[in-house]
Amino acid sequence: MSWFSHYFCFLFFLLLTSIACFAEDEVNLLVIVVDVNPIWWGQQAQREPEFTLSKCLDGVMVMGNSHMALTRTNKLAVIASHCQDSHFLYPSKSLGGGGGAAEDTSSSRDGKYELLAVANSAIAEEIRNVPSKTEVRGNSTDTLLAGSLAKALCCILTIYSVYPELISCLGQVIKAAEDCALQYMNFMNVIFAAQKQNILIDACVLDSDSGLLQQACDITGGLYLKIPQKLALAQYLLWVFLPDSEQRSQLVLPPPAHVDYRAACFCHRNLIEIGYVCSVCLSIFCNFSPICTTCETAFKIQLPQMVKPKKKKLKMPA
Amino acid sequence: MDDEPERTKRWEGGYERTWEVLKEDESGSLKATVEEILFQSKRRRVVESHGQVRLGMMRHLYVVVDCSRSMEDQDLKPNRLTATLKLLEGFVDEYFDQNPISQVGVITTKNKRAEKLTDLAGNPKKHITALKKAVDSACVGEPSLYNALNLAVQTLKHMPGHTSREVLIILSSLTTCDPANIYDLIKTLKGLKVRVSVIGLSAEVRVCTVLTRETGGSYHVILDESHFKELLMLHVKPPPASSSSECSLIRMGFPQHAIASVSERDARPSFSMSHLDSGTGPGLTLGGYFCPQCHAKYSELPVECKVCGLTLVSAPHLARSFHHLFPMLPFLESPVEQLQGSRFCEGCQGELRDKSAYVCPSCRGVFCVECDLFIHDSLHCCPCCIHSRAAL
Numbered sequence: 001m002s003w004f005s006h007y008f009c010f011l012f013f014l015l016l017t018s019i020a021c022f023a024e025d026e027v028n029l030l031v032i033v034v035d036v037n038p039i040w041w042g043q044q045a046q047r048e049p050e051f052t053l054s055k056c057l058d059g060v061m062v063m064g065n066s067h068m069a070l071t072r073t074n075k076l077a078v079i080a081s082h083c084q085d086s087h088f089l090y091p092s093k094s095l096g097g098g099g100g101a102a103e104d105t106s107s108s109r110d111g112k113y114e115l116l117a118v119a120n121s122a123i124a125e126e127i128r129n130v131p132s133k134t135e136v137r138g139n140s141t142d143t144l145l146a147g148s149l150a151k152a153l154c155c156i157l158t159i160y161s162v163y164p165e166l167i168s169c170l171g172q173v174i175k176a177a178e179d180c181a182l183q184y185m186n187f188m189n190v191i192f193a194a195q196k197q198n199i200l201i202d203a204c205v206l207d208s209d210s211g212l213l214q215q216a217c218d219i220t221g222g223l224y225l226k227i228p229q230k231l232a233l234a235q236y237l238l239w240v241f242l243p244d245s246e247q248r249s250q251l252v253l254p255p256p257a258h259v260d261y262r263a264a265c266f267c268h269r270n271l272i273e274i275g276y277v278c279s280v281c282l283s284i285f286c287n288f289s290p291i292c293t294t295c296e297t298a299f300k301i302q303l304p305q306m307v308k309p310k311k312k313k314l315k316m317p318a
Numbered sequence: 319m320d321d322e323p324e325r326t327k328r329w330e331g332g333y334e335r336t337w338e339v340l341k342e343d344e345s346g347s348l349k350a351t352v353e354e355i356l357f358q359s360k361r362r363r364v365v366e367s368h369g370q371v372r373l374g375m376m377r378h379l380y381v382v383v384d385c386s387r388s389m390e391d392q393d394l395k396p397n398r399l400t401a402t403l404k405l406l407e408g409f410v411d412e413y414f415d416q417n418p419i420s421q422v423g424v425i426t427t428k429n430k431r432a433e434k435l436t437d438l439a440g441n442p443k444k445h446i447t448a449l450k451k452a453v454d455s456a457c458v459g460e461p462s463l464y465n466a467l468n469l470a471v472q473t474l475k476h477m478p479g480h481t482s483r484e485v486l487i488i489l490s491s492l493t494t495c496d497p498a499n500i501y502d503l504i505k506t507l508k509g510l511k512v513r514v515s516v517i518g519l520s521a522e523v524r525v526c527t528v529l530t531r532e533t534g535g536s537y538h539v540i541l542d543e544s545h546f547k548e549l550l551m552l553h554v555k556p557p558p559a560s561s562s563s564e565c566s567l568i569r570m571g572f573p574q575h576a577i578a579s580v581s582e583r584d585a586r587p588s589f590s591m592s593h594l595d596s597g598t599g600p601g602l603t604l605g606g607y608f609c610p611q612c613h614a615k616y617s618e619l620p621v622e623c624k625v626c627g628l629t630l631v632s633a634p635h636l637a638r639s640f641h642h643l644f645p646m647l648p649f650l651e652s653p654v655e656q657l658q659g660s661r662f663c664e665g666c667q668g669e670l671r672d673k674s675a676y677v678c679p680s681c682r683g684v685f686c687v688e689c690d691l692f693i694h695d696s697l698h699c700c701p702c703c704i705h706s707r708a709a710l
Contacts (some may be wrong), residue, residue: 085705088667105429150701154665154689161688185644186704188637193696219634262572263633273422273610274566274628275573278479280372280559281643282636288567300479 027163028244030067031152033173035059037143038083040130040177040207048287051230053127056206059234060174061123064090065116066242066287075163077155078123079148086148087133088155089126090119143177145212146186149201153193160197168223168244169199174207174233175213184212185188191216202241211260218259221245225254266294374482374559374566375639377420378438379404379413380470380687382487383452383544385428386461388520389490394543398490398519399457401543403449406488409550410449415555415690416642418635419620423473424448425466429459430495432466438473440620461489463525464496467514471503475510480566483512484535485551489526500525502530513557517549556642559560571628573607573619590615591624641698647677649690665689678703 034056042055064076078089120253149171150264156169171194200222209226217224227236243251262271265286276285281295291298340351394401406424412420422445437450465487474483494500507514507529515535516526523537530537540546547588571601587602591614606615612626620631651674654661661670663686676690677683683702685693693700 032560057669083645091667138552144705146699147705148698150669150697150704151665153697154663154685154692154701155667157688157692158666158668183642183704185637186699188634189641189698192634193692193698196696215634256577258577259575261575261632261634263636272572274569274571276571278565279568281519282375282564282639284570284636292565292567300564 003310005157026071026072026100027075028067028071029066029075029077029159031079031155031169031171032060032064033079033081033086033145033148033152033171034089035143035145035174035176036082036127036130037177040143044176046246051233052160055231056126056174056176056233057123059237061120062234063172063237063242064119064123066238068115069113075159076119077152077159079152080127081143081148082130083143085133086151087130088151089130090122137148144183145173145175146183146190149173149187149190149194153190153197153199156199157197168246168257169197170241170244171199172200172241173201173203173213174206175203175210178208179210179212187212187216190313193217195220200245204233204237204241206233214257214259215261218256223253225249225255255294321667348706358501372559373556373642375417375642376481377417377484377486377556378423378474378477378481379420379486379553380423380425380438380474381409382425382427382432382466382470382485384461384487384489384491384519385426385452385455385457386459387457388492389457391490394519394546395568400453402488402490402519403453404549405543405547407446407449408547408556408583410442412551412554414440416638417556418638419629419631423470425469426452426455427461427463427466428457430462430465432462432469433471434469440622441618447680460493460495461491462496463487463489463494463529464498464500467503467507470508471510471512478566480568482557482559483510484557485512485514487514487516487526488519489516489523492520494523494525501528504529505671515553517546519546556639569628571623571630572632573610573616573630574608575605577605588615590617621646645678646667646698646700647679647692648694649685651675652677663689665693 036053045052055190057160060078064078068074068076074235076090080087134208152171156171160227194216199220199289201213201216201220202222203210203217203224205213205224205226214224216222223240225236225240227233240253262273263275263284264270265272266274266283267285268287272284272286276288277283278292278295278297278299280297283292283294285292340348342348342351353402360460368505383406385399389399389402391398391422410422413420419440421438421440422442424435424445425432426435427433435452436445439445466487471509471571473483477483513531513535514529514533516530516537518526518537518539520539522537529535536552540549548672576652587604590601590603590606603615603617605621606617607630608615609623609626609628609630611628612623614623614625616623616630620629620635622629653674654670662668662684663670663675666689668686670686674687676685676687678685678700681700681702683700
């Protein structure tokens with residue numbers, strides 16, 4: 001990062017700490033989910049060699065460090081979302097058991113705050129292990145975000161039970177590849193669970209707009225932003241996503257995106273405005289059909305009443 | 319309290335030796351027993367699913383609250399009426415969370431009469447305001463089961479056949495004052511396929527036992543306030559649909575949310591139809607949901623369009639009910655010592671501290687007790703299974 005960005009971030013930091021409320025017992029948790037789909041990042045390296053996965057992770061580390069430096073009691077977790085699996089980059093399993101042992105191996109050489117140095121080295125170490133741990137099956141360019149978010153929620157809940165003073169939780173998703181349309185139901189389940197636990201989900205989208213994440217941010221009350229310039233990822237993260245929910249009311253943030261809540265019909269996957277819903281399985285159809293294709297119930301069709309023509313009495317000639 | 323009349327009552331059975339539950343170990347400490355009891359209480363909340371049974375997803379439920387003199391009794395703090403209304407507010411919230419396309423109405427009964435507190439509606443705010451206001455009402459006289467059920471049935475019998483018709487009665491009095499034979503009304507209810515359930519606050523009353531047995535509902539009597547809450551929450555889950563309910567295709571609209579700001583050129587303020595309900599007077603607003611058929615504006619969903627009669631919902635409302643239709647299998651319990659591999663919970667990445675862990679039957683992922691509870695209560699999908707595309 002250039003010296004100008006450093007300076008700018010420092011100024012912004014000062015601004016934030018001045019408007020942050022200093023309550024010692026409050027614990028804010030930030031969980032960052034990074035999309036590390038290797039196929040998309042590989043294609044990206046050929047399209048734009050200046051912005052690679054390592055630059056993206058630099059931005060994530062800046063964000064994580066800033067969050068932890070804001071208040072002593074803030075906590076951080078970072079998850080990498082791969083094609084078929086998700087890995088916790090920080091806190092990593094090797095660190096969870098023996099925290100003391102790892103610290104002397106990665107003691108900071110430049111006088112950085114101990115916790116930040118540990119976090120950075122853990123993230124850098126684990127991300128190197130990720131490609132070796134999972135194999136890439138197929139060449140799909142979409143990511144399964146629902147699984148990573150589900151693991152993030154479980155992690156948040158555990159921390160909730162350990163630290164009862166937890167007041168706010170932010171889940172941040174940095175998404176690169178496209179949506180996987182098949183995971184709609186699981187994704188919605190995860191979103192409703194997050195909404196119930198008062199966890200806000202923010203989304204920072206690098207490439208193409210994602211309808212699922214727009215709905216997620218709308219339902220949970222988070223922010224959705226599609227970044228115009230990928231190189232400035234760290235700046236956008238710090239400007240827009242670092243303040244927590246109380247501070248956001250005092251800032252002027254990007255306006256909410258228009259969310260398309262129309263349903264897609266099950267037969268053609270078109271978005272429809274008026275449709276027919278099966279009362280048994282709640283599947284949506286665009287045209288009336290006598291049998292539901294999902295649950296195979298036969299529907300009762302209201303036939304128009306047949307009116308019997310009245311027999312007119314023939315008048316007998318007198 | 320059960321449906322079969324032959325079951326022995328609690329006072330007819332033998333003594334329950336509660337002191338035998340606690341067992342001391344060699345050093346005389348009760349630690350193991352206490353941990354076991356805590357563990358069991360955590361597990362109790364995981365309710366078993368019905369399996370492959372058709373559920374009634376669109377529900378019309380009337381809640382009948384007894385406001386007779388016995389509700390002033392102070393065995394529930396501060397008195398029965400306040401405690402009941404407070405729990406009902408929580409019930410209404412939870413009900414609309416799990417059944418977003420259903421409707422609820424509230425009826426009160428006192429002084430041998432019954433009156434509607436709120437009509438059948440799909441908006442939780444109205445019910446909660448009415449319940450909050452009802453705390454101040456006086457509790458006089460005797461309740462009337464017949465009048466309350468009659469009032470509920472008058473609306474329920476016009477509901478379409480594919481919806482479920484239910485009545486939940488919260489009865490604290492031991493008497494009821496009816497103008498006609500209630501057994502005839504029970505026969506009518508059975509014919510109209512209305513399912514009546516009762517939660518008793520005092521004791522078991524025979525007429526309620528017959529009522530619930532004939533109509534297919536459940537009857538429970540509370541032990542204390544937390545048991546009351548549990549019994550209420552049992553009614554939040556959609557009940558199995560009766561075999562004679564019809565299945566049909568319901569025509570619904572999915573309106574777009576129009577957000578407009580004053581600075582846009584063609585932003586036109588318009589009246590919203592929901593002011594007809596709230597009584598605050600018409601107001602001009604910029605954004606809202608427009609009915610796709612008649613373009614009437616509404617501020618919230620789900621709602622039934624007053625102009626053209628189309629039910630308006632949004633896709634997430636239907637998605638909220640999907641987990642009832644595809645219920646999760648309960649996880650298999652296995653002791654931690656028998657597990658091969660790492661002793662880490664796949665969900666929260668924490669160490670497995672309890673004596674048993676839970677294994678998902680399809681992906682063999684291991685989870686701790688809290689993650690298992692969270693997965694079955696709120697998440698409704700296994701975090702490891704949803705990673706594999708085969709499960710989609």
